[in-house]
Amino acid sequence: MISVKLPDGSAKELSDGASAADLAKSISDGLARVAVAAKVNGAVVDLQRALPDGADVQILTKKDAEALDVLRHSAAHLMADAILRIFPKAQLTIGPVVDDGFYYDIYLPDQKITPDDFPKIEAEMAKIVKAGHPFVRCVSDFNEANEFYQRYKAIDGGHNKFKQELVGGIKDRGEELTFYKHGDFIDLCRGPHVPDTSWLKHVKLTKVAGSYWRADAEREQLQRVYGTAFFSKNELEDYFKFLEEARKRDHRVLGEQLELFFMDEDAPGFPFFYPKGATIWHLLVDFMLGNLRRRGYHEVKTPLVLSEHMWHTSGHYDNYMENMFFTKMKLRDEERPEKVNENVDEERPMAVKPMNCPGHLMLYRTRLHSHNEFPLRIAEMGLVHRRELSGVRHGLFRVQAFTQDDAHHFCTPDQIKGEIGMLIDFFKEIYGAFGLTDVHIELSTKPEKAIGDAGVWEKAEAALKETLEEKDIEYQLNEGDGAFYGPKIDFHIRDSLKRSWQCGTIQLDFSMPARFGLVYIGADGQRHTPVMIHRACYGSVERFMGILIEHFAGAFPLWLAPLQVQIIPVSEKFSEYAKLINAKLVEFGLRSEVNFKDDRVGYKIREASLQKIPYAIVLGEKEQEAGTVNVRSRDKGELGEMQLDNFLSGIEEWKK
RNA sequence: GCCGGCGUAGCUCAAUGGCAGAGCACUGGUUUUGUAAACCAGCGGUUGCGAGUUCGAAUCUCGCCGCCGGCUCCA
Structure with a gap:
C-alpha cells in the first residue's frame, strides 16, 4: 500500500503501483471522467503514471490552467501525425504550447504547407480523434536498437537530425528518454498528455509562419504551423469571436475608416495624420x-539632429547604431557636374536622434x-x-x-x-x-x-x-x-x-x-x-x-473624440439655423460641424454613426420654430428635442 | 533582415494568357429630404516599380519596393 496527500490535506491509501487515474476513480467516477492529468509533487504528469508513496497529488481537470497546456501539447502531436500522413517527407522538430495555442516547427525544404492545406490536415486529425487512440508513454534508453527508438525512427525516415540533436541534449543533461505514441504515431516527447485522442475534438489550425531551428537565422529554415485547442466547442468559438473582435478593432483599419491617419509606401513606418488624427494627437x-x-x-x-561625436559620448553609437539614421551628402562631381557622388561623408557627420x-x-x-x-x-x-x-x-x-x-x-x-x-x-x-x-x-x-x-x-x-x-x-x-x-x-x-x-x-x-x-x-x-x-x-x-x-474600438469618449458633434439639417432650408447652433457649440468649446450635404437625414445619421461621432443634432422645422435642438447620442440613441442649454449642461453628465 | 502570403480606381474586391470591370467614395444634376444607404449621369487606371518569356502579360519568370502573418517560448 502507498499513501498520497490530496490538496485539501487529506491522505488517501492506494495499492502499490496505483496511478493518478486510479486515485481519481477512487475519489469519484465523475472525477475520473473529467481528469486530464495530475500534478505530482509540483510536476504535471500523465494520469497513467504510477504514484510514488507519500506524494502530494492533485488531479487536474479542464478548469486548471495546466490542463489546457496538456491538451494543447497533445493537439500538437495530433497535428504532427496528420501532417506526416499528408506530407510524408516532413521532418518534425519541436512542437510546444504557446499563449493561445500550440505550434509545430517542421522541416520540409521542398514543399510548402499553406492555409489551403488546413482542411486536409484537419480532416486527417478528425479521423485520429475519432479513433480515440490512447497516448502511451514509452521509456527508452539511448541505444538506437531500443524498440521505441526504432519505431520512432521509422516515423520520419530516420534522417531527422533535429530530433537527433534533441536526443543528444537529453543524454547530456542525463534526463530520461521518453517517446509518446498514439496509434501508429510516435514522437520524442517529455509529456504529459491527455489520456487519449478523443479529448482533441476542439482543435483548429490557425496560421503558418517561418521560423528557424533553435531560433537561429543562420540555421535551417522551418515551417511553423500554428493551431489552437480547447476543451469545449464554446471555448473554441469564443476564441475565434475574440480574434474577430480584435480584427474589427485593428487600429490600422479604423485609422482609415475614421480618417485618423494613413501610411504611404514612400514613407514606410512614418504615419501621416489626417486632421482628425492630429486632433487626437494634440489632445x-x-x-x-x-x-x-x-x-x-x-x-x-x-x-532632431546632433553630431555623431555626441552619440559616441552618450554610448548610443556603440549600443544603438543599427537603429539610427545617419546623414550622408550627395554632391555633384567637381569635374563632371552631371555626375552625382552618392553617400559622401560630411566632415562632421551628424545623426538623427x-x-x-x-x-x-x-x-x-x-x-x-x-x-x-x-x-x-x-x-x-x-x-x-x-x-x-x-x-x-x-x-x-x-x-x-x-x-x-x-x-x-x-x-x-x-x-x-x-x-x-x-x-x-x-x-x-x-x-x-x-x-x-x-x-x-x-x-x-x-x-x-x-x-x-x-x-x-x-x-x-x-x-x-x-x-x-x-x-x-x-x-x-x-x-x-x-x-x-x-x-x-x-x-x-x-x-x-x-x-x-x-x-x-x-x-x-x-x-x-x-x-x-x-x-x-x-x-x-x-x-x-x-x-x-x-x-x-x-x-x-x-x-x-x-x-x-x-x-475604444474607435468610439472615443467625448473629450477625445476628434469631432464631438455633427449637426444635420433636415434640408437646405435649415442651413442658417444649423450654422447658428454650430456657432454656439463651437463658442462653448465643442468640436462641432454642420453636414451641409444634400442627403437624406437617414443617410447622414448612418454616416455620423459609422464615424462614431458622439452626438448628432438633427435640425428641421420644429426645432427652428421652437429654437431647440434634437439630439441623438452615439451610445444612447435618440435623446429627442431639447433646449440647447440643456444639451450643453447635460454633456458634462453624459460624457461619463 | 529571414520565411510564407499578398500588391488591380481613394476604399472593398472581380477579371488566370486574348478589349481592365463592379459597388462605395468623389463630381454634376434631379430631389428639399425627420433618425443607419433617394434617383440619374459623369470622373476615375503606365494593374506597386523594372526587366524577361510570348503574336499577345493584371495573369507566366526574375529582380527591387511596399503591405500582411510570423521569426522569445526549445522533446
Missing part, C-alpha cells in the same frame, strides 16, 4: 503637458546646478527616429518616427525613491483617465550589453526594488532585460479586450551624467554627479493613440 499631448506642469516639470525643445536624453544632458550642463533645484524635471515631447527592420513595422505600434512624452529627472541619490514613487502614482493616474486601470509592472535588470560598473548597477536595481516593495506593488522580474545604461521599471496595461501593452517606462541611469560631465553643487559645497531618471508615460504618443483606438 493627448495637451493632456500630458497639463499634468507635467502641475508636477513642476519644465518643458524644453532640443534638436533615436532618444532625447543627450539633448537634455547638453541642456543641463550649460550652467551650474545646485541641489536646491532638485529634483529637476525636464520634459519634452521629443520626436525620435529609429530604423526598424522592414518585417517588424506595424501600423502605429511599430514605426520609424514617433513622439516620446519624454522627461529626465536630475536628483540626488537619496531623492531616487521619492521620484520613483511619485512617477508610479502619476502614471497610474494618467492611464486611469483613459479607463486603463489594469496595470502591471515589470522590473528589468542588467543586460549583457551594458555600460557602467557592476556596483552601480546593483545600487540602481536595489533602489527600484526597494521602492516597489515599500509601495507594496507586485511586479514581475525580467533578468537581463534592462536598457544598456540602467535598470528599468515598465508599465504594462490591459485594454478592453484584456490584451497587454507596454507603455510607460522608468529607467535609472548612473552612467550618462558622468559621461557628459554633469555636476551639481551639494549641501557640502562640493561638486557631485547627479542621478538621472529617464521616464515616459505614454511611451510613444502615436503608439498610445493606436492602443486607444483599439481599446
Whole structure:
C-alpha cells in the first residue's frame, strides 16, 4: 500500500503501483471522467503514471490552467501525425504550447504547407480523434536498437537530425528518454498528455509562419504551423469571436475608416495624420503637458539632429547604431557636374536622434546646478527616429518616427525613491483617465550589453526594488532585460479586450551624467554627479493613440473624440439655423460641424454613426420654430428635442 | 533582415494568357429630404516599380519596393 496527500490535506491509501487515474476513480467516477492529468509533487504528469508513496497529488481537470497546456501539447502531436500522413517527407522538430495555442516547427525544404492545406490536415486529425487512440508513454534508453527508438525512427525516415540533436541534449543533461505514441504515431516527447485522442475534438489550425531551428537565422529554415485547442466547442468559438473582435478593432483599419491617419509606401513606418488624427494627437499631448506642469516639470525643445561625436559620448553609437539614421551628402562631381557622388561623408557627420536624453544632458550642463533645484524635471515631447527592420513595422505600434512624452529627472541619490514613487502614482493616474486601470509592472535588470560598473548597477536595481516593495506593488522580474545604461521599471496595461501593452517606462541611469560631465553643487559645497531618471508615460504618443483606438474600438469618449458633434439639417432650408447652433457649440468649446450635404437625414445619421461621432443634432422645422435642438447620442440613441442649454449642461453628465 | 502570403480606381474586391470591370467614395444634376444607404449621369487606371518569356502579360519568370502573418517560448 502507498499513501498520497490530496490538496485539501487529506491522505488517501492506494495499492502499490496505483496511478493518478486510479486515485481519481477512487475519489469519484465523475472525477475520473473529467481528469486530464495530475500534478505530482509540483510536476504535471500523465494520469497513467504510477504514484510514488507519500506524494502530494492533485488531479487536474479542464478548469486548471495546466490542463489546457496538456491538451494543447497533445493537439500538437495530433497535428504532427496528420501532417506526416499528408506530407510524408516532413521532418518534425519541436512542437510546444504557446499563449493561445500550440505550434509545430517542421522541416520540409521542398514543399510548402499553406492555409489551403488546413482542411486536409484537419480532416486527417478528425479521423485520429475519432479513433480515440490512447497516448502511451514509452521509456527508452539511448541505444538506437531500443524498440521505441526504432519505431520512432521509422516515423520520419530516420534522417531527422533535429530530433537527433534533441536526443543528444537529453543524454547530456542525463534526463530520461521518453517517446509518446498514439496509434501508429510516435514522437520524442517529455509529456504529459491527455489520456487519449478523443479529448482533441476542439482543435483548429490557425496560421503558418517561418521560423528557424533553435531560433537561429543562420540555421535551417522551418515551417511553423500554428493551431489552437480547447476543451469545449464554446471555448473554441469564443476564441475565434475574440480574434474577430480584435480584427474589427485593428487600429490600422479604423485609422482609415475614421480618417485618423494613413501610411504611404514612400514613407514606410512614418504615419501621416489626417486632421482628425492630429486632433487626437494634440489632445493627448495637451493632456500630458497639463499634468507635467502641475508636477513642476519644465518643458524644453532640443534638436532632431546632433553630431555623431555626441552619440559616441552618450554610448548610443556603440549600443544603438543599427537603429539610427545617419546623414550622408550627395554632391555633384567637381569635374563632371552631371555626375552625382552618392553617400559622401560630411566632415562632421551628424545623426538623427533615436532618444532625447543627450539633448537634455547638453541642456543641463550649460550652467551650474545646485541641489536646491532638485529634483529637476525636464520634459519634452521629443520626436525620435529609429530604423526598424522592414518585417517588424506595424501600423502605429511599430514605426520609424514617433513622439516620446519624454522627461529626465536630475536628483540626488537619496531623492531616487521619492521620484520613483511619485512617477508610479502619476502614471497610474494618467492611464486611469483613459479607463486603463489594469496595470502591471515589470522590473528589468542588467543586460549583457551594458555600460557602467557592476556596483552601480546593483545600487540602481536595489533602489527600484526597494521602492516597489515599500509601495507594496507586485511586479514581475525580467533578468537581463534592462536598457544598456540602467535598470528599468515598465508599465504594462490591459485594454478592453484584456490584451497587454507596454507603455510607460522608468529607467535609472548612473552612467550618462558622468559621461557628459554633469555636476551639481551639494549641501557640502562640493561638486557631485547627479542621478538621472529617464521616464515616459505614454511611451510613444502615436503608439498610445493606436492602443486607444483599439481599446475604444474607435468610439472615443467625448473629450477625445476628434469631432464631438455633427449637426444635420433636415434640408437646405435649415442651413442658417444649423450654422447658428454650430456657432454656439463651437463658442462653448465643442468640436462641432454642420453636414451641409444634400442627403437624406437617414443617410447622414448612418454616416455620423459609422464615424462614431458622439452626438448628432438633427435640425428641421420644429426645432427652428421652437429654437431647440434634437439630439441623438452615439451610445444612447435618440435623446429627442431639447433646449440647447440643456444639451450643453447635460454633456458634462453624459460624457461619463 | 529571414520565411510564407499578398500588391488591380481613394476604399472593398472581380477579371488566370486574348478589349481592365463592379459597388462605395468623389463630381454634376434631379430631389428639399425627420433618425443607419433617394434617383440619374459623369470622373476615375503606365494593374506597386523594372526587366524577361510570348503574336499577345493584371495573369507566366526574375529582380527591387511596399503591405500582411510570423521569426522569445526549445522533446
